[in-house]
Structure formats: C-alpha cells, structure tokens
Amino acid sequence: MKRLFGEFGISSAFALSLFLLVVTSLVSAQEVQEGKGIKPGATQAKTQAVPKGGPAPRTADGHPDLSGVWFPGTAGGFTFSPVLKRQFDPKVTPEEPPPFQPWAAAKIKSMTTTDYELGRASVNCLPRGVPGMFMIDPYPFQLVQTPGLFIQLDELNNNWRVVHTDGRPHSEDPDPSFDGDEVGHWDGDTLVIDVIGIDERTWNNFTGWFHSDQEHVIERITRPSMNYLVYQVTIEDPKVLTKAWTSAPRVWTLGHEDLLEYYCTNNQDVEQYKALKAKESSGDNKK
C-alpha cells in the first residue's frame, strides 16, 4: 500500500478521500445511497457516487479480499456521467505522459485518429491483455480471490486471467501471450503482480502506445474500503520508453449485479474504418 500513492507523497486513503470529496460534492447534493440497494437486473444508469462503505473484508489468511464485481469510476455500475466515470482526479494525483523514446514518439505522432481506431485491440476484437484489462477497459470485471490465486473475469470478450499469488518466479523463456507470464505476491495489503512476455499486439492506451517484447509490467491492487478498488501500474520498456512510467492510481467501485456475456461477434467497424482510411488517403477528411 505504501507505493500505491507513494510516488505522490500521499497515502491511498488520503488520496481516495480527496477524490471522493470532489466527486461527491460535484455529483451529489443528497445523501448518497448505500451500495447494497441495487436489485439484480436493475437497468437504471447510476447517478451518484457510492460511499466508501466501511473497511474492506479480509480473507481467512488475513489479506484484503479483492473479490467482487467492479465498475470503473465511482458509480458502482453503469453511468452516463463523465464525472462518475472518471477514475482519478489529475489535480489530486497527476499523471505524466508516457516518456517515449524519440523514434516511438515520432511513430505515434504520425498516426491519424483513424489509425488509432484501426490499431485498437477493441476495434479488432482482440483481447485487451495486461495492463489493458484495467487501463483501457470501460466494462466491469469480476475478481475472485482464493488462497494463492487471483482470478480476473473480464466482461469484455469474456476474457479471464489466473495469477498465482504465492510468490513463485516467472517461467523460463515464456511464450508471448496477451496477458503475459504473470506472478503475484502480497506486499502488506497490496497485491503486486509482475508481468513479462506480453504479446506485442496489445496497446497500453487508445492512442498508439505500442510496446516491445521487453515490456515489464508491475501492477498494484488494493481495496482501501468496502466499495473501492484501487489499481496502479508501472511500465518499463527499455526499447520504447526512456524511463519507467507509473500511472495515477485509478478507482473502481463495487457493483451489485452479475457480469453479462460480451463476445465480439458482429463487428462491422473495421470495414467502416478501412473505408474511412481510404477516403482520408485520397485527400479528403484528414485528421
């Protein structure tokens, strides 16, 4: 937990409190509802931030229990509100842009908006991978925690990952995979997942942040209170970045509904974007 917000010199609880203060004061003039009142199958977009909700539960082995269905932002469910969708306040926890090497920055700068779309894993119905399952995923996921295992079930494309949390070392010479070779251990109340061997087809954001086969991802996950999950990632990539990059801590909130099935099977957007790219290349409608 120390490192979660340590880069900014503040505790996670303090940062979460500041963030919640901003969100709730902007969004809700009323008393916020307890997060337990949502009925299964409820279909109303959420309009309020959920409260902290008391201490996080713990498993029998004493670790915070990360289990639950988690929605990005502070609404504890789907919301139209950009304020509630927001996962961090850059005024409270600023985030630096990725420190790209000049050649990488030039490559990304050369891309058009349409190139960004055509390169997205989502547009191509590919897995988001790691850390995309957290960093570029607007859909909820379910976490299941058992002694020695962290399981993430992502609604998007029905993806899943299973991470051993017993501190075992990486595999030797792992094959590249979308979720990478991932091993976990507990650092106090923080689950730390170390990932290498990530398939180079994944991006770390929606605007061209590609990576090399040398990418090394360190994820830190905490549950500072019953209703809030906090995620922060450090990315090292000596072939693409000039130094390690650490994200702002991002929040998810506890939902009270099941995940839905989401298989990407009727994707018409790739052909649409290809037609748009052809139109742009002919000199019309450029970025």
Next chain:
Amino acid sequence: MQRRLPGAVAAVFGLLASAGALSAHHSFAAEFDASKCMDLTGTFTSFEWQNPHGYFHLDVKDPSGNVTSWTFETVSLSTLKRSGTERKDFADNVGKTVTVRACLAKNGEKNRAAAETIKFSDGQVHRIGQDVEGKFSESAKQ
C-alpha cells in the same frame, strides 16, 4: 438529478471526459460526423441484438414516396441493458413507426448512421448511442 456545476468546473470535467479515458469499443466521434446529425422517422423493420454493437434498420419514406432502408448502430448490449433498454423494447417496435436521432458515417457510406436516441412508438425516448453531438453533456455533468 438536476444539479448545477460552476461553469469553469464543468468545462474542466468536460475536457477530461472528452480525453477518452473511458472510451468503449471504439470512438463514435472518430467514425461518425457530429456535424451531420438528423432526425429520421420510419418503420422499424429489424434488429441485430449482438455485440460489440447492436444494429437496427428503418424503412424511411421520402416526400416523393421512395423508401430507403437505413442501418443504425447502437452501443453494446450490456450498456443498453444497464441504461434501461432491453431487447424487448426493440422486438415490440418491429413494424411500428419510430424516430431516431443519428449522425452519418464519416466514410460517406450512404444510409448508415450512429443512433444517439430513439423515440419508440409509445413515445418513450431512450439513449442508445454515444453522445456524438454533446447534446447530453450538460445533463451528464449534473
């Protein structure tokens, strides 16, 4: 949920929201033209309740009586369901007259658009697409 934000604060959050931190399957703003949006009224003929996006089709009659088939894209099914639109809403409107607010595809394909809202035959208006025009940005910030 009618609340007011100070204008400057609202502007800041509007910028943050538009930064794309929570963009979904793809950017509607990149694919569809916010300057070419219109209301289209026609007969709801069929729909595809599938991910990553739902689609539905309207027969739209022009003033001279010619009928054109239009295709409209919605957000994902989970987003539809969680924001109050069920498959039954589509099924119940097949063969009925509806009005769609939609924005044309930037690639120039004819009769294809992103739906923002639909007014079903019972008069209910549902948000079924991204807010390409920013029409709901103020209410979303409230």
